[in-house]
Amino acid sequence: MPMRSFFLYAGIALVAGSTLALEILLTRITSVIAWYHLSFFVIALAMLGMTAGSIYVFMRPARFTQATVMRRLARSSALFAALAPLAVAWTMSGPLLPVIDLMGFFALLGFGAALAVPFAAAGVALTLALTRAGLPPGRAYGCDLLGAAAGCGLVIPLLDVVDAASAVLVVGAIAALGALAFATCDEDPGEKRRSLGTCGALTLALLGFAGFNAAAEAPPLRPAWVKGVREDPREFMHVAWNTHSRVTVGTQIALPPYLWAPGRNMPLEARAPIQQRVLKIDGAAATLMAEGAGSDHAYLDWDLSTFAHRLRPHGPAAVIGVGGGRDVLAALRSGHAPVVGVELNAAIVDLHRRSMADFSTIAARPGVELHTDEARSFFSRDDRQYEVITMSLIDTWASTGAGAYSLSENGLYTVEGWLVFLRRLAPTGVFTVSRWYKKESPGETARMVALAMEALWQLGVEKPRAHLLLLQVESVATLLVSPTPFTADDLDLMQREAVRIGVNMVLTPRRLPAQPLLAELGAIEDRATLWQWAERQTLDLTPPTDDRPFFFNMLKPGTWLEGQEELSELDLGFLGNLQATQTLVYATLVSLLLTLAALLGPLVARPAQTEVSRASEPTTGLAPATLAAALAYFALIGLGFMFVEIALLSQVGVFVGHPTLSLAVVLGGIILSAGIGSLLSGKLAVERGGAVAWLFPLIPALMVVAARLATGPVTENFAGAETTIRVLLSIALIAPPAVGMGICFPLGLRLVERAGGHAVTPWLWGINGAFGVCASGLALGTSMTWGISTTMAIGAGCYLALVACARKLARAGR
Secondary structure: OOHHHHHHHHHHHHHHHHHHHHHHHHHHHHHHHOOHHHHHHHHHHHHHHHHHHHHHHHHOHHHOOHHHHHHHHHHHHHHHHHHHHHHHHHHHHOOOOOOOOHHHHHHHHHHHHHHHHHHHHHHHHHHHHHHOOOOOHHHHHHHHHHHHHHHHHHHHHHHHHOOHHHHHHHHHHHHHHHHHHHHOOOOOHHHHHHHHHHHHHHHHHHHHHHHHHHHOOOOOOOOOEEOOEEOOHHHEEEEEEEOOEEEEEEOOEEEOOOOOOEOOOOOHHHHOOEEEEEEEEOOOEEEEEEOOOOOOOHHHHHEHHHOHHHHOOOEEEEEEOOOOOHHHHHHHHHOEEEEEEEEOOHHHHHHHHHHOHHHHOHHHOOOEEEEEOOHHHHHHHOOOOEEEEEEEOOOOOOEOOOOOOOEOOHHHOOHHHHHHHHHOEEEEEEEEEEEEOOOOOOHHHHHHHHHHHHHHHHOOOOOHHHHEEEEEEOOEEEEEEOOOOOOHHHHHHHHHHHHHHOOEEEEEOOEOOOOHHHHHHHOOOOHHHHHHHHHHOOOOOOOOEOOEOOOOOOOOHHHOOOOHHHHHHHOOOOOOHHHHHHHHHHHHHHHHHHHHHHHHHHHHOOOOOOHHHHHHOOOOOOOHHHHHHHHHHHHHHHHHHHHHHHHHHHHHHHHHOOHHHHHHHHHHHHHHHHHHHHHHHHHOOHHHOOOHHHHOOHHHHHHHHHHHHHHHHHHHHOOOOOHHHHHHHHHHHHHHHHHHHHOHHHHHHHHHHHOOOHHHHHHHHHHHHHHHHHHHHHHHHHHHHHOHHHHHHHHHHHHHHHHHHHHHHHHHOO
């Protein structure tokens, strides 16, 4: 390979990798400074910046002549490297609030526009590299995808070493290295020297600032506002970032014990102040770490979330979501041994084992095991039986690194997930789950009970109500589920303890709830009636499954555009899950409008042409029908790729387990495999015509269908396999459809160029990106409404529709 080509490919990989890494980092940063449901909107606007860059190349061909391509490549890449930290700093400098009115919408639009600027520079660079650098499309696009996959994987170790803001500076330095690689290809000696000097200095400056920022006790580049509140770093004893959260630990304070739901009869002596430290995940989901030594923690006996220990005080116990360690302390106080804590956030486990070990003490206590793992994955492999498994208010609202709006805890609230937990119980064991309760609209509570009933029916239970206890006080309800019916002694003990503590007995085998909605639900006696009843409700109360793992998103499509007052009547105000769904809808609509502008803008702005010039189509090089086929082709690729990617992320991510590992395996695996497919596309001689010139889209369409059919049996039969086995199986599921998808973009470019449309390829690159952004929102909405299987089917259908477009382009090129 000539050195010039080597540096071009290296530059493409470096810039593409830094672009995807920045996207993931922005997902993390936005989830901290705002709420997870705003991440999608901000990222969508930022990624549309890349579309704007590619369309700019198409609209201004005089600025990107063959003689200046290398210079423009280096300059646009360096501009991206310099602007990315500045745009992120601007984003972190002010509050980013939920969209509840027009001014809030414009404020969010402003944040997105600021982030779009560096992405537009990256869009110019990658468009020029893929369409104007004279490289084979398959190899160039393959390097783009391989670099993006490497950037995805880079985020994982990077956030283990530095904070997200410092990581942005490192990513900027990587982009500057890409600019340096492009600069070496400039044939003008003077320009080459200046570019090399500028890019080299920019790389060193960004790396130096990253090191300084990461080492500083109060980093100068950091989120200044978190969830609408000005943040002072001096208030924290500890700050840790990783790919799915930022964990902060506040200074030590003496306060009355904080309980999720203290009983009404809790005595004053149990409220005596104790030493505590506040832990916050992404600045919102808070829990307290109590000082482990010097207290018998008697206050825990009065918390509704610990009620299961009154019925089953001994034997092995497990805690899903260790948090500050309160549920572990409650199990120990009751007399359980061993007590197994499963926490997916390594930063929290590290607090108990290392930096806060002397204060917490739970990791050093006899009989306590702490595991950094995803709960379903852990219990699928664990062969012990537990008397109590506790899952108290697990709702961090933290988006995974794989993408905004994919919550880390989605897989914990599905029928398949609860079947895993129930099968790990001893015959008389209890699975206890606490969720938020609103008397006028107990949506979360009702959906939790419906989920338990469906799981029990699938276990073979005939009358689920005999296996359920629902207790409530204030804004929390606690559900106790057992694989065997609760005995008369259990119910007598439950009644005595409920009266002593001061909590309400909402649903038991002996009584139906007074609350009308819950009373209807408790009286249901068969599965078919449950599903019919759930689908009739204002909120979506159907039991979530792995095909629709969205427990927290209960808005039905008909109510997506309800006003804020109507939503506040359905949901607790501090949760915001219903507003999250609404924000997704608005964001998708805006993305559709901007994509429409990207599609029609160049057509409207085309210069006026004479009759003679119209005949030869000098602006695009393509006849109208051929241009329409080309636009449809690349729009379908953008839609199909993202629909399949979102579906695979949701399905295989639960199977792999830990979000960090899922990010590398699923997202990285898709992009890496697509890059390999792009490199292999050169083996298909579409220029020769024949059936291969237009039937190749059948490859990804069939592979997507095969992957969907295989995913269910594989994930079900190997859920308890070792992590290495699950990773290898996931890659085996991902790789075939991703390789097939990777061949379509470069082959489409070759068909368009063969038909005489070389000038239009930057526009097509932009169309591909714009429809990809739209598809991310549309795919999430489709999955939430009709399920992941439907999302996958739509993705396969997009690739199947490519056949007609490819046939038209192949004929035009003859």
